[in-house]
Amino acid sequence: MGRRKRRKIVKKVVRKIPKIFICPKCGKQSVFVNINKEENNAYVRCGSCELNATVELYLGGEPVDAYNLFVDKYYSGIIK
Numbered sequence: 001m002g003r004r005k006r007r008k009i010v011k012k013v014v015r016k017i018p019k020i021f022i023c024p025k026c027g028k029q030s031v032f033v034n035i036n037k038e039e040n041n042a043y044v045r046c047g048s049c050e051l052n053a054t055v056e057l058y059l060g061g062e063p064v065d066a067y068n069l070f071v072d073k074y075y076s077g078i079i080k
């Protein structure tokens with residue numbers, strides 16, 4: 001008896017990591033990221049306009065990091 005009511009703390013760790021991104025070229029949400037952990041890189045490809053590139057990814061990099069590198073490469077003219 002006399003148990004203290006414990007406040008229920010629901011710790012929800014929701015890691016929202018989108019896997020499909022907006023293409024910087026065609027503007028469609030059809031960019032997929034395939035991470036290759038063994039080679040520390042990621043293959044990024046738009047399923048709509050075929051824009052694609054392989055980007056180097058540091059250890060533990062997330063798809064969104066690969067996507068950011070992909071977009072950077074696109075805007076700097078490395079990929080077309």
Ligand SMILES: [Zn+2]
Pocket residue numbers: 023024025026027028046047048049050051
């Ligand atoms: Zn595209």
